[in-house]
Amino acid sequence: MSAEMLSTLCRVPVPSGAVMSADGRRIAYVLTTVDEDADAYHRAVWTVDADGGAPRFCTDGSSPAWSPDGRQLAVLREDQLWLIDPDTGDERQLTDRELGAGAAAWSPDGTRIAFSAAVELTRDDGTPYAAGDPVVTRRLGYRDGGLRGYRRPHLFVIELATGVTTQLTDGDWSAHSPVWSPDGTRLAFAGLQDARTDNSLSTAPFVLTPGDEPTRVGTEDMLRALTWAPDGEALIMARLAPRSETQPRLLRVPLDGSAPTDLLAEIDFGSTLATPTTTQDGRVLTTVNEHATTRVYELDPLRPITDEEQLWITALSAATTRAAITYASLDTYGEVATLDLVTGVRKVLTSYTADALHDLDWARPEPRTFQISEGTTVSGWLFQAEGPGPLLLDIHGGPHGWWAPLMQLGYPYQLALAAAGWSVLLLNPRGSDGFGDDFHAAVYAEQGFGDAPDLLEPIDQLVAEGIADPDRLAVAGYSYGGYMTNWLTAHTTRFRAAVSGGGMCDLVSLGGTADVGVGMMDLIYGGTDPAVLRPQSPYETVRDVRTPTLILHGADDDRSPVGQAEQWFAALHTQQIETELVLYPGAGHLFLSSGRPSHRLDYSRRTFTWLTDRV
Template sequence: MVARLCQVPVPSGAVISPDGRRIAYVLTTVDEDADRYHRAIWLIDADGGAPRLLTEGSAPKWSPDGRQLAVLQANQLWLIDPDSGDERQLTDRELGAGAAAWAPDGTRIAFSAAVDLPRDDGTAHAASDPVVTRRLGYRSDGIRGYRRPHLFVVEVATGNVEQLTDGDWSAHSPVWSPDGTRLAFAGLQDPRTDNSLSTAPFVLENGEPRRIGTEDMLRALAWDPSGDALLVARMAERSETQPRLLRVPLDGSDAIDLLHGSTLQPPTLTNDGRILTTVNERATTRVYELDPPRPLGDEDLIWITALSAATSRAAIVYAAPDTYGEIATLDLSTGIRKTLTSYTADALHDLDWVRPEPPTFEISDGTTVSGWLLRSPTSERAGEPAPLLLDIHGGPHGWWSPVMQFGHPYQLSLAAAGWSVLLLNPRGSDGFGDDFHAAVYAKQGFGDEADLLEPVDQLVAEGIADPDRLAVAGYSYGGFMTNWLTAHTTRFKAAVTGGGMCDLVSLGGTADVGVGMMDLIYGGTDPAVLRPQSPYESVANVRTPTLILHAVDDDRSPVGQAEQWFAALHTLGVETELVLYPDADHLFLTSGRPSHRLDYARRAITWLTEHLSR
């Protein structure tokens, strides 16, 4: 079953044409021979009908007149005629180009692209040169040294390219003002904010960048329809996932919170100037129209991954308990969703899988914790307790939604094989309010341990979970908490820790955003604060057989964290196995090699089933 789950085509990045008639989107499929994901642009009529393949590539963007699509092919910008299929290459940069931002008149496209900074004498750096830095941002997503993103603009008619920004700082994500005279963008200029996630909004005026407002930790931005302000999605204090959507005036006056809640998708504008976004409400998604905010429809149990609006309707990509992702339209007056595709149902038409139940749990201090339970129908009908996997999400400010989880196909496979799988949203999870979100700041492990263990106790007491067949797993922060729990309880018979952390002191100095991550989540960089939160401080207590899975080129949670945990468990005589995935980074379960995703799932299933059957 797990192999079938890993083969399902998944759509993303839907954009609706300006007239609202057609939707372009990216369809990701698996190329088994090349061991890679294949991405292509497809078109579908917004009123329904069969989708058709348009071209290879990703990141489609409609021209303002709807006659062309700008797409990325092999990291270069191309123009595609959606009717004839004619293609024209627009850029030919050695380091590639980023996604297109069309000027309102359709004559220019802005984009960001990587630039290699020169040596002091103006010559290019060689790959063999030593990396010399006085800033923390010398490493990000596997890129080390002298590479920075900067802004460019290309003339559509001629292909002439002009670089707009340069220097030892970062500029990316350009958006044109409504009149086409200015560019807003996200930038990181101040060396003092390196690795603090303090990207800020700027406007390029007369060739010079001007910082707008005092907001930082930028997630997305757009122009207000008036042209007098920016719409800025910024992270809330002590959060990297719960952004606020603000209107930030260009004149320096106070920013206005448009939503008073957590926005997810970047703000999108309708043709008549209305502002739309999506909101995380208790780990499900709803579309909101803003100023003033009002929800569109009463959808539940879906997760929206793309939103693009015309005038009377929007295009969305959504996941649900029965799909990894589908294309749909959303009527902006009624909120009614019309699904246009059936990729998951077509790929898995002969399979049945478990749909999630929504249990809630009262923790001993009075906190309510919710989540999702994948419960085997076989054990439920028999009335017998089943083996239980507690699977912990990343973050800590992530969340489990009730949809099919692309990076975790082992969940459905285990449930189909007779397991129950518990997916909890403990304190720190996004979508449950600011207080809940901030409750684990500087108290990782201490602040959320009860939220994970007490629900397991309740399922045991209810006869759903077998107390002698309990397992724990997690990825990223979930790997951290797997390490923490196995260092503080021996109740689990098996553990699978992926992409995890064990030593916060060393993590702060070795992760690509380590310093910022320590400040944002763990309470700073003082070892006296970090050590009590580190599972490694209690590693001598571990008795649980542990499978450790990690990407070799992971810069967010460097591979040394896995190796340190493995060495400690091996030295202690704890049964353990270390699996390292080459040429893979922290996000390899969703964007790496398909074979690695399948291997990860199979190894997790094998380890868990073998150890719980003993």
């Protein structure tokens, strides 16, 4: 039953990236399905009427963007930009670049499209670098997004009437994610221009008028999303906070150099780092993470629009009185809906998960809170089986991630274990986003030490309640969850089995080998001083591990390089601890959501089998 269930769950179609036409009549979105023959995900653009009706296939591709008049869609297909008429099917190829193109940004008058695209740098004498040439660097960030060698993203504009494409930026720096000013005269974009910049964690906002040199706006960096204020006098940017001092912020950054304004200062919650959306009448909306549930807010003045519990919104695009969203919940991996911007009422337009799983019954977790001895309240979700019985503690990534109330796309083994009579505990320990700035910052430079009680003491409470059998406990996690799995098994022998996915064990080497290593050390772990990093590294106490451990890792992971998994495996194997290392060829850090479908299924199957065979 578990094998069949996992296979079924991994084939569910999932919509994402909903965008609403300016007149509010139609919604375009991307539908991701599994092509089992090609062992690949297939992405196509679909449309649906905002008032309801059957969804319609538009074209293969992704990243749809409506023209200002709502008649055409610009989409990415096979890494090139195309213009599609969703009514007639007429299409026109806009780019034919050897290295591909990025998503379209329409000018307000609909006559131009801005985009970013990779550019090959040249030597000082103007000759191009050849494939296989040595990569020479004098700064960090050379592995950011993979070993890019001599390629950099830069900005371009297409004049739709003539098809003429003009490059706007160039040089040994990066420019991407363009967005037009409300009057169509300027472009804001995310850039890495300073040669001292370490990596993408230092991305900053820039503005340029086509034909002029770009100008950096403000002093803020760590940019993650960017748009214009409706008056064109400022940018609105979502950013990470240095040293994890606060949750992600949403700032209004004036072009005149005056001080930025924190647009979420009135609430103790942070941005989801999604790009804010502007209605046709000039209102700006954004999504906020409140207790691992998405709330939609109108900005300036700050006003909540939604109060629905147990919902995670993955895309928001507004017109006038309503917006388009894609969302996930405990009942779906993803659906498309409209959101009334006056009442906050959601109208669901699709039923992809229900249609795919109509013969499958799956468990829903219940919310739980736990009082920790240090005085902290920790919340989470529990798939509760009849007890006392086996329990899996599954740890989220981050550390500033969170378990939200939704079907977890990359972790279908949770539902399979629940169906097999396991309890599965999903906790949001200190450091998780969505629970206030103090909670977010509580474990800075104290990873492992600070959050371990938040993970272990709830298990004690579930044992006392007769839910968990103390002799049948397991632990698993991915990314930071893999790091904490390693940490816990190096500090306690209470777990009968462990699964460490995409994890880390040696922070000293991680800082120098990860694609954003130095920035990540500063953001989370307290800097690059080995004296600070070693106590937080599970490898320092690997000699104390006794738990049979399955190690799963993408072979091409640049965020948590594969050497972290190999180092942990070698140490356990040398100590004669039962262990197994599984490497997924070609898989990066996000392979559970965007890699090969067979790898996602294999990951869950191995996790399920390793745990059920040993606990």
